[in-house]
Amino acid sequence: MDADPLLRLRTLCLALPETTERLSHGEPTWFVRDKKTFVMFSNHHHGGPLGFWCAAPPGAQDVLVNAAPDRFFVPPYVGYRGWLGVRLDVPVDWDEIAMIVEDAYRTVAPRSLTAVLDARSAS
Numbered sequence: 001m002d003a004d005p006l007l008r009l010r011t012l013c014l015a016l017p018e019t020t021e022r023l024s025h026g027e028p029t030w031f032v033r034d035k036k037t038f039v040m041f042s043n044h045h046h047g048g049p050l051g052f053w054c055a056a057p058p059g060a061q062d063v064l065v066n067a068a069p070d071r072f073f074v075p076p077y078v079g080y081r082g083w084l085g086v087r088l089d090v091p092v093d094w095d096e097i098a099m100i101v102e103d104a105y106r107t108v109a110p111r112s113l114t115a116v117l118d119a120r121s122a123s
Helices: 005-014 060-067 094-108 111-122
Strands: 019-024 027-032 036-043 050-054 084-087
Touching: 005 019, 005 027, 005 036, 005 094, 019 036, 036 094, 050 094, 060 084, 084 094, 094 111
Parallel strands: none
Antiparallel strands: 019 027, 027 036, 036 050, 050 084
16 A cells, blocks of 8 residues: 555645645545545545545446446445545555546546646647
């Protein structure tokens, strides 16, 4: 496990356009335009593994949880909405985590902000 997975996750989330962080339910949580949650850190607060919960594109939760249940899970409370749980207490591929975080952002961000992200990627 990385020395500080929260710091690495925070860096990925805050690099995205108009993202803010504040505590929600006692955990660091990242929002788009301070309104829509896209990632929530989970430090065993709800009895689950160290990791995070995030918005996910339609169908992604089923595919990832079925393919790698040792790394992905259906989180409580928001799992029924298709959110994905990602474990950080197992070996982590941070490039994959970066893609998952970006997908979470794209799932909830308005088109104007995903266009900003696309423009960054193109340059």
